[in-house]
Amino acid sequence: MxxxxxxxxxxxxxxxxxxxxxxxxxxxxxxITVVDLNEARIKAWNDKDLTKLPIYExxxxxxxxxxxxxxxxxxxxxDKAIDEADMIFISVNTPTKTYGKGKGMAADLxxxxxxxxxxxxxxxxxxxxxxKSTLPVRTAQAIKRILDQTGNGVEFExxxxxxxxxxxxxxxxxxxxxxxxxxxxxxxxxxxxxxELVDIYGAWVPRERILTTNVWSSxxxxxxxxxxxxxxxxxxxxxxELCEVSGADVNEVSRAIGTDSRVGxxxxxxSVGFGGSCFQKDILNLVYIAKTYxxxxxxxxxxxxxxxxxxxxxxxxxxxxxxxxxxVNDKKIAFLxxxxxxxxxxxxxxxxxxxxxxxxxxxxxxxxxxxxxTEQQMLSDLDYLNTRNSEANQNHLTVHxxxxxxxxxxxxxxxxxxxxxxxxxxxxxxYDNMQKPAFVFDGRNILDRKxxxxxxxxxxxxxxxx
Ligand code: NAD
Ligand code: UGA
Numbered sequence: 001m002x003x004x005x006x007x008x009x010x011x012x013x014x015x016x017x018x019x020x021x022x023x024x025x026x027x028x029x030x031x032i033t034v035v036d037l038n039e040a041r042i043k044a045w046n047d048k049d050l051t052k053l054p055i056y057e058x059x060x061x062x063x064x065x066x067x068x069x070x071x072x073x074x075x076x077x078x079d080k081a082i083d084e085a086d087m088i089f090i091s092v093n094t095p096t097k098t099y100g101k102g103k104g105m106a107a108d109l110x111x112x113x114x115x116x117x118x119x120x121x122x123x124x125x126x127x128x129x130x131x132k133s134t135l136p137v138r139t140a141q142a143i144k145r146i147l148d149q150t151g152n153g154v155e156f157e158x159x160x161x162x163x164x165x166x167x168x169x170x171x172x173x174x175x176x177x178x179x180x181x182x183x184x185x186x187x188x189x190x191x192x193x194x195x196e197l198v199d200i201y202g203a204w205v206p207r208e209r210i211l212t213t214n215v216w217s218s219x220x221x222x223x224x225x226x227x228x229x230x231x232x233x234x235x236x237x238x239x240x241e242l243c244e245v246s247g248a249d250v251n252e253v254s255r256a257i258g259t260d261s262r263v264g265x266x267x268x269x270x271s272v273g274f275g276g277s278c279f280q281k282d283i284l285n286l287v288y289i290a291k292t293y294x295x296x297x298x299x300x301x302x303x304x305x306x307x308x309x310x311x312x313x314x315x316x317x318x319x320x321x322x323x324x325x326x327x328v329n330d331k332k333i334a335f336l337x338x339x340x341x342x343x344x345x346x347x348x349x350x351x352x353x354x355x356x357x358x359x360x361x362x363x364x365x366x367x368x369x370x371x372x373x374t375e376q377q378m379l380s381d382l383d384y385l386n387t388r389n390s391e392a393n394q395n396h397l398t399v400h401x402x403x404x405x406x407x408x409x410x411x412x413x414x415x416x417x418x419x420x421x422x423x424x425x426x427x428x429x430x431y432d433n434m435q436k437p438a439f440v441f442d443g444r445n446i447l448d449r450k451x452x453x454x455x456x457x458x459x460x461x462x463x464x465x466x
Contacts, residue, residue, distance in 0.1 A: 004030060004128075004196050008085035010115050012036035012045055012074060014055055014170070014277070014346060015132060015163050016091035021063045022174040024072035026203040033073045033081040045074035056345040056372050059171035082122045087196065089161075090115050090143075091132040096281045105288040107136055107281065116146040119156075123147075126155045128193045132163055134282055136289055137220040140183075157193035159184045160215045162222030167276065168343030180210045183218025223286045227302055230279040232267040234308040240270035240463030241315070250463025251445060270463040272355065272416060272443030273313040275340030277348035280306060313351045316414075317358035319460055320441055324412055328364035332435075334410035336403065337417025337444075338370040338378055345372040351443070352416035353381045360396040361387070367398045369406035371419055375399035408433045418444040431455045 009020045012034045024032040036042050044054035046068075050061035064072070075081060082088060092111040097103050112133060119129060129147065131140060140158045147156040160183035165173040180201045184194040194212050201210055213221070240250040250270040258265030274280075283302055290299035321328050340350035347353065356366045360382075368378060382393040400406040403422075407413055407430050415422060423446055431438050440452055441460045449459045 004086045004200065006030070006085045007032045007087045007089065008081035009034045009089040009091050009132070010036075010078060010082070010118075011089075011091035011093070011133070012038070012041055012054075013091065013093065014167060015165070016089070017045060017053075017055060018057055018060055018063075018165065018170045018174060019091070019132065019163060020089070021060065021067060021072060022171065023200060024067040024070075025063050027200055028067075028071050030200070031071050031073070032067075033075055033085070035075050035078045035081045037076070037078070039076055042074050042076050056343075057167070057170045058343055063171060078118060079122045082119055083124065085127065086125075087128045087130060088119060089130045089132045091163075094133045094135060094281075095277075096284055102288055105284045105291075107134075107285045107288075109135070109139065109142070112139065112143070113146065116143045120147050120150045123150065123154050123156075124152070128157045128159060128196060130197065131158065131160045131219070134162055134222050134226075134278065135160075135219055136285055137216050137223070139219060140215045155189075157185065157189055158215065159193055159197055160218035160222075161197060162218060164222075164225065167346050168341055175204070177205060177209065180205050181213065181218050181221060182210065183213045183215040186214060223282050223289075226279055226282040227286050227305065229267055230274055230283055230309070231302075231305045233269075233271065233274045233279075234305045234312075236268045236270050237273065237312045237462075238308050240312075243463040244465050247465050253463075270445060271312075271351070272316045272462065273309045273351040275348070275350040275352075277346065280309070280349055310354075313354045314358060316351070316441070316443055316462070317355045320355075320359065320412055320414060320439075321362055323439055323441070323458075323460060328359055328362045328411070331364055331411040332409055333359055333364045333366055334407045334413045335366060335368040335370075336406075336413065336415045336422050337419055338368050338373045338381075339417050339419075342417055342419045345374075345377075347373055347377055347381050350381070350416070353385065355414065355416060355443075356397070357382060357385050357387055360393070363396075365396055365398065367400060367406050367410065369400050369403045370417065371421065404429065404433070409435060411435045412439040412441060414441040415444050415446060418446045422446060423448075427452060427457070428455055431457060 007030055009016045016034055020032050020034045041054045044052055050065060092115055094107045097106045097108040140160060144158050162181055182194050182197050184190040198210050236254060239253055243250040254268040257263050258268050283305055287299045287303045335352060338352045339345060339347055359366060378399055379393055383390050438457050440457050443462060445461055449461050452459050
């Protein structure tokens with residue numbers, strides 16, 4: 001196969017958009033077209049005003065500005081881009097199934113299958129198809145079977161190239177990855193295809209950081225990586241509850257264990273619970289795969305990570321209710337943050353949604369300020385849970401543009417996202433304008449508890465007793 005000249009990426013989301021932008025920036029000789037069925041999303045990717053890109057990621061605007069129109073294009077014509085490409089990345093969403101067999105656990109592969117069928121229908125020349133989406137182990141086999149049905153002599157090589165970027169640091173992670181993982185067939189053709197992709201990443205990633213494996217190891221490594229990361233958060237969150245009753249301080253425990261180089265210091269921040277589009281979905285997927293193979297002990301082990309996370313979110317909401325004299329009925333609870341972590345506008349599976357939902361069940365009035373999340377998004381997040389109708393959600397949720405107005409007259413403040421700006425607020429002014437006693441529930445351990453207590457606040461911090 002000649003050197004790759006044209007790439008198509010199906011799916012212009014949080015992964016497809018930033019990943020292809022960086023590949024295009026680093027490989028100006030390759031023409032890259034990112035396609036999506038969602039017209040509004042593509043329109044936003046093409047917006048001259050770079051603040052209107054469909055996702056917020058620090059540094060993304062500069063990369064898009066450099067490559068877009070030169071060798072990076074965003075389009076809705078999926079067939080054309082597939083037809084012209086030598087290499088096709090599949091970067092569509094793979095959410096948890098909400099129906100039928102595997103409901104609530106298995107990954108829904110309908111978008112992947114639709115993509116494979118579209119490629120099979122359109123392709124007239126040989127292609128390398130790259131799984132960029134996170135997929136259950138052995139999905140490549142299913143994709144290959146669909147593609148091989150074309151019967152028109154077109155040859156396909158399937159590679160697995162899972163993405164490890166984290167939101168909020170996507171550009172940094174892409175520019176300087178710990179590793180790039182490429183899985184392919186052990187045949188000569190498979191190895192050639194792997195080399196094509198190694199060359200593309202080799203434009204900026206040192207060769208020793210590009211790992212090559214068989215397809216199944218690559219697919220399974222992605223699910224395993226997310227499971228291990230999430231497991232660390234659930235582990236420290238489990239310890240945080242023990243800290244609260246025993247007088248230990250979870251920050252001190254994290255530091256004490258994290259300095260052991262075998263444990264490592266990252267991903268040991270206790271919180272109100274992990275969120276994001278992938279941790280929960282990927283662990284549930286792992287649990288489902290284990291169950292499918294009859295490995296019940298393996299399934300139960302990993303499911304516990306999710307059970308612990310649900311517990312952490314719920315007990316935070318319960319803490320607010322019990323502290324506010326066992327009722328939040330008609331009280332103003334102010335939320336700082338709604339995104340699942342700082343520096344992103346993504347709210348998928350954010351702990352804030354679940355905490356708000358539990359408090360609304362208790363008839364609280366939730367007022368929210370988040371620097372990047374829209375009111376429409378917050379309402380749709382609550383509606384998605386289907387706990388009550390949309391009108392009831394609207395009655396209990398008020399979204400503000402100004403943090404001080406959000407916090408004025410509140411009975412309690414809950415920090416749900418660790419946005420840096422929250423630390424810089426005038427907390428004396430906030431205290432003066434609040435109901436007394438003035439309660440703060442720091443779900444991210446970012447505020448200076450001693451300072452707040454000096455002002456007069458009553459502060460609850462995850463993982464630290466009274
Ligand atoms: P996303 O929902 O933001 O984007 C997926 C896009 O694919 C959507 O815009 C959708 O319209 C489009 N799409 C779906 N089917 C299509 C089709 N047949 N033709 C054209 N477009 C189609 O999802 P995402 O967050 O970018 O995640 C994509 C994959 O990457 C998932 O498997 C996810 O697990 C994985 N992943 C995500 C992250 C992350 O940080 N979000 C990180 C690593 C891996
Ligand atoms: C995560 C992984 O870090 C990425 O490697 C992976 O590619 C991605 O999932 C994916 O497959 O989607 P992401 O979800 O974007 O990335 O963000 P993380 O930084 O991992 O945070 C996930 C959640 O865990 C957030 O809610 C965060 O606040 C929480 N967290 C993280 C903690 O509560 N404590 C920690 O110490 C670390």
